[in-house]
Amino acid sequence: MGLWNAIAVGFKEIxxxxxxxxxxxxxxxxxVSSLIAMSALVEGMEKGSREALVAIGGLQKFRIETQPVPVxxxxxxxxxxxxxxxxxxAIQNNSxxxxxxxxxMRLEPxxxxxxxxxxxxxxxxxxxxxxxxxxxxxxxxxxxxxxxxDDELARSVCVIGTGIRDELWGDPEETGKEVIPLGQTLTINxxxxxxxxxxxxxxxxxxxxxxxxxxxxxxxxxxxxxxNAVTGPKRMRGWGGNNRRGGFAFWIKNNTxxxxxxxxxxxxLSGQTNTPSDKRLSEMEIKVRDVNKLExxxxxxxxxxxxxxxxxxxFNVRTQEDWAxxxxxxxxxxxxxxxxxxxxxxxxxxxxxxNIMLASISERIREIGIRKAVGAGALDIFVQIVVxxxxxxxxxxxxxxxxxxxxxxxxxxxxxxxxxxxxxxxxMLIAFGASAVIGVLAGLFPALKAARMNVIQSLRYx
Amino acid sequence: MALLELRNVSKIYHLGGEEIRALDxxxxxxxxxxxxxxxxxxxSGKSTLMHILGCLDSPSLGTIKLDGVEIQKASASQLAxxxxxxxxxxxxxxxxLPKLNVVQNVELPMIYSGISGKERRERxxxxxxxxxxxxxxxxxxxxxxxxxxxxVAIARALVNDPKIIFADEPTGNLDTHTGEVILxxxxxxxxxxxxxxxxxxxxxxxxxxxxxxxxxxxxxxxRVDTRLAGLDRLAAAAAKSAAATAAH
Numbered sequence: 001m002g003l004w005n006a007i008a009v010g011f012k013e014i015x016x017x018x019x020x021x022x023x024x025x026x027x028x029x030x031x032v033s034s035l036i037a038m039s040a041l042v043e044g045m046e047k048g049s050r051e052a053l054v055a056i057g058g059l060q061k062f063r064i065e066t067q068p069v070p071v072x073x074x075x076x077x078x079x080x081x082x083x084x085x086x087x088x089x090a091i092q093n094n095s096x097x098x099x100x101x102x103x104x105m106r107l108e109p110x111x112x113x114x115x116x117x118x119x120x121x122x123x124x125x126x127x128x129x130x131x132x133x134x135x136x137x138x139x140x141x142x143x144x145x146x147x148x149x150d151d152e153l154a155r156s157v158c159v160i161g162t163g164i165r166d167e168l169w170g171d172p173e174e175t176g177k178e179v180i181p182l183g184q185t186l187t188i189n190x191x192x193x194x195x196x197x198x199x200x201x202x203x204x205x206x207x208x209x210x211x212x213x214x215x216x217x218x219x220x221x222x223x224x225x226x227x228n229a230v231t232g233p234k235r236m237r238g239w240g241g242n243n244r245r246g247g248f249a250f251w252i253k254n255n256t257x258x259x260x261x262x263x264x265x266x267x268x269l270s271g272q273t274n275t276p277s278d279k280r281l282s283e284m285e286i287k288v289r290d291v292n293k294l295e296x297x298x299x300x301x302x303x304x305x306x307x308x309x310x311x312x313x314x315f316n317v318r319t320q321e322d323w324a325x326x327x328x329x330x331x332x333x334x335x336x337x338x339x340x341x342x343x344x345x346x347x348x349x350x351x352x353x354x355n356i357m358l359a360s361i362s363e364r365i366r367e368i369g370i371r372k373a374v375g376a377g378a379l380d381i382f383v384q385i386v387v388x389x390x391x392x393x394x395x396x397x398x399x400x401x402x403x404x405x406x407x408x409x410x411x412x413x414x415x416x417x418x419x420x421x422x423x424x425x426x427x428m429l430i431a432f433g434a435s436a437v438i439g440v441l442a443g444l445f446p447a448l449k450a451a452r453m454n455v456i457q458s459l460r461y462x
Numbered sequence: 463m464a465l466l467e468l469r470n471v472s473k474i475y476h477l478g479g480e481e482i483r484a485l486d487x488x489x490x491x492x493x494x495x496x497x498x499x500x501x502x503x504x505x506s507g508k509s510t511l512m513h514i515l516g517c518l519d520s521p522s523l524g525t526i527k528l529d530g531v532e533i534q535k536a537s538a539s540q541l542a543x544x545x546x547x548x549x550x551x552x553x554x555x556x557x558x559l560p561k562l563n564v565v566q567n568v569e570l571p572m573i574y575s576g577i578s579g580k581e582r583r584e585r586x587x588x589x590x591x592x593x594x595x596x597x598x599x600x601x602x603x604x605x606x607x608x609x610x611x612x613x614v615a616i617a618r619a620l621v622n623d624p625k626i627i628f629a630d631e632p633t634g635n636l637d638t639h640t641g642e643v644i645l646x647x648x649x650x651x652x653x654x655x656x657x658x659x660x661x662x663x664x665x666x667x668x669x670x671x672x673x674x675x676x677x678x679x680x681x682x683x684x685r686v687d688t689r690l691a692g693l694d695r696l697a698a699a700a701a702k703s704a705a706a707t708a709a710h
Contacts, residue, residue, distance in 0.1 A: 005573055016561060370557045373518065374571040374618065375546020377539040455518050459557065 006384050010391040013360070024356045025396035027349025028435050032400025034345055035431040037407045038338035040421035042331060048419030049327040051204050052249035055137060059320050060099075060291045062298070064305070065283035067316040080314035085261075085279040087308055087315075091286070094304045097297035099289045102135040104128050105264045106282040107189070113257060115168045115186035122164060123255040125188060126282070127264020133159075135285045136253065143182045143197035151260040154267060158186070159197040163254030173211070191267055193259060202250040206420045294319070343434075349396065350438035357389045357446035368450055369458030378451040385447035386440060393439020397432045404431075463530060464491035465625060465657055466515060471524035471534075473510050473680075484510040485521070486680040492659070494625070497652035499660040499668040502677035509630070511677060512661045516549055516628045517541045529625055546574050550619025554631035556611040558603040558618075564590065565599045568618045575622060589617040593647065609640035616647060626657040633667060645670055 014021040053059075066082035073080075088103045105127040113120050130145050132138075146157050165181055172178035181195050203211070259268070265279050288297040298317060305315055361368065368381055408421050473485040484507045492498060492515075502508040513519040514526065517533065520541070526534045533544060545551075550571075558567045568586040577585070590596050593613040603611050612632060619627050629648060633641030649670065652658050660671055668674050676683045 002573075002576065012561070366557070367559055370559060371570070371574075372542060373545065373551050373557070375542055375574040375622075377542040377574070379539065380542075380574055456513055459518075459553070 003383070003387070006387040007391060009384060010388040013388055014392060014395070017360075020356065021392055024352050024392055025399065027352040028346065028393050028396030028438070029349075029400040029403055031342060031346030031349045032397050032431045032435050033404035033407045035339070035342035035434065036401065036404035036423060036427050037411060037421070038342050039335070039427035039431075040404075040408055040423040041411065042334045042338060043422040043424060043427070044419040045334065046327075046331045047422060048204060048206070049331070053320065053324060053327065055202065055249045055253065058291075059324060060294070061135070061285060061287050062294075062317060062319040063283055063285050064301070064315050064317050066281075066314060069312060069314050073312055076310075076312050079310065080312045081278060081280065081309065083281045083284055083315050085281060087305060088281070088284050090308055091284075091301055091304050095297065095300040097288050097290070097293055097300055098286055100131055100135055100287040102129055102132045102285045103261060103281045104132065104283050104285065105261055105269065105279070107264070107268060108282065111189040111268070113164065113168070113186055113188055115181070115184060118168050120164065120167045122257050123252050125257040125259070127261040127268070128258050129261055132258065132285070135287060138253070138256075139200045140197050141200035142180050143195070145197050146258075146260045151262045154260065154262040154265075156191065156193045156263060156267065157196045157260065158188070158193040159199070159258045160186075160195055161199045161254040161256040162201040163251065164257060165198060166254075188257065188259070188268060199253070199256075202253045204250060204419075207250075294321075342431075346434055346438055349435075350393070350442040353389050353392055353439060353442040354445060356392075357385060357443055358449070360388075361385060361446050361450040364450075365453065365458045365461040368453055369455055369461065372453075372455045373459055381453075382447045382451040385450050386443035389443030389446070390436060390439035393435045393442065394432075397435030397439075400435065401428050401432055404428075464527075465494040465496075465529060466490070466492040467525075467527040468515070469525045471514060471521040471526060473507075473514060473519070474522040483680050485514065487524070488680070488682055490675065490682065492626075492657065494657055495652075495655050496673060497649070497658050497660075497671050498673040498675060499662060499671040500675045500677060501662055501665060501668040503663055506677045507680040508661055508663075508677045510680075512628055512630055512659070515626075515659065516551060517544045542574075546571055547622060548625040550622070550624040550627040552612065552615050552619050552627065552629040552632045554634040556603070556608070556615045556635070558611055558614055560603055563600050563602055564595065564606070564614050567603065567614055568621050570618060571622045585621055586617070589621040590614070592620065593617045607640075608636050609643060612636065612640075612644050613647070616644075620651075626659060627651065628659045628661065630661045631663070632660070633664075634662075641667075 064083055064087075069077050069080045085103055088101055091098060092101050107125045110122050111125050113122050113125065126132075129151065130147060133140065133145055140159070143159070145159055146155070149155075150157055160181075164186075165179060166172075168186065169179040169181050169184075180198065182198065184195050185192050186195060187193065261279075286297075286301065288294055298319070302317065306313075309315065371381065404423070408423065412421065468488055468490040471485055471488045471490075472483060475482045475484060486507075488511065500508045500511055510519070514521050517528070517536075518541070520536065521534050524534065525532055528544065529548060533541070536544065551557075559570065562570070565583065565586050568589055569582045572582045572585065587596065587599070590599065593616050595610060595613055595617065598606060598610065603614065606614065612635075616632075627648075632648070633644055636644060645667065648658050648660065660667065662668055
């Protein structure tokens, strides 16, 4: 019997038992669609994490921060200075692998920033050098950054992110008009500062797309002469979806206030330090020339630091590699566990097919006998049963690929994420291929059983 | 050379350590073009004989030649191939596939001989014309009367142009009149020169065939055939003793 004949017979058999076949397929449909949906979700997460990694400066960058003195050096605690501005100069002068170095003096706890009659706790308010903007991949959209003169004279000027503007002067998305607060005054812990620059609005691809879409829809509505319906105040959805727009990394960047380092030191931190000769930093960010020589740069810097700190390890070097590694581990774990669950559901679907094929051949014993009597060989019967089970699985696989779209929509509707799921062709092919393979495997045992049936006995069977 | 040659064929079953000889040392020739019946009470071994003659089963002992080819050692799939090309079956319970219509049922053997769809259809229509069912092509077996179903089965048996047709109690499930019609059909096939074997327990039906092979307790108890079988046995014994003498 030709393969086409076998496939035609398979379709006929499925059509003859529509409901039974549909139920059998359901297992495969769910397995395939959950496999695709899972991979799409993980893919989306991965893309989001990579974007965030780039947004904070990539692998070339690392950070040195103060840490408590380790237990074995407790007796040297009084000599521990933490990371200081002196360290920054020392590294700058002694480590050729360093491209940029940027000290950061943060106000801890975060200060209250007020303007326009409103108050706000920022995520981070820091005194920095202008180089920090390059370091953190900030882009100034309005105004200017403070320069060396501002730093030297400790002028009360600041550069802010759009998140600060949104809170104090209003979000353009909500008020409909964009406020650029250049020249306005805000107070940090009560001290007045002049806003001289503002960064652009940072957001993930996904957020920008949805924002532009919203805007386009709005414009369309206006063009049609419709006005905004009054819908009442916006409500939080409570699942962490909306309050931190654009992912954590972007949110942090938007909620930043930078002032000159000297200003921070003199006007905001005075009286809080016990080492007036060397300005204490909360951390420093370092970028190396060549990411491939990261190890060399790290050891250089470590040597400089150890000499300056007289062997006291009151500092900690933190690379983004750790984070990148964490992302990779997390992604591969998510992929593995999701794949395992989806794979198990595919397997269950396969067992369902095997079950139904066994039932099917035992109610077709006589048919098999007749086919054999008129000349069907064991191989013909075997192929017919395997093809039937494969046809069920393949139809289920195709339907599952279709259903996966709906399933993803459903998951997104129930648990909104910042990272839109990405369906890849590869995952579809793998899931579809897996369904076909499972169809063949599920058919093997019933087919073998059918092929081995004795002609005479099956002809007499009632 | 006969179409079918059985020499000292036995079929032995083992049931709980007891040996049952369903066929016991049967020697039999069937010539091409013969119209012949196998008759015997139930349990006599006539079905076993038909199964072995029809290549549905292999003998435990002895040799069987179909069309000059020894087939007692053939594998299941080789037997399937032989059944497909050289043998047609008509059963008591028609054994049509209920999900297929009349034409598809008749096409069934040709599917397994790898004949193209177009030729299959042509030959099926021709065979159905021969049994005068050219007007019920699209009906399901359940929509036909018993006689019509049996005629579909006969068309199916004929469609691959087999060397020999076996009919196992073909009238057993039909009323007398329809049975007559079916028997007439077999008689016609025989007149056209086909080899037809009729298996029955009914002497009246067996009476329509020129040759009757009677089976009792797994042995041939036929008046016509005893002579032939006896001669064969004598010849075999002679050859054996000759060989024994030569050995001495």
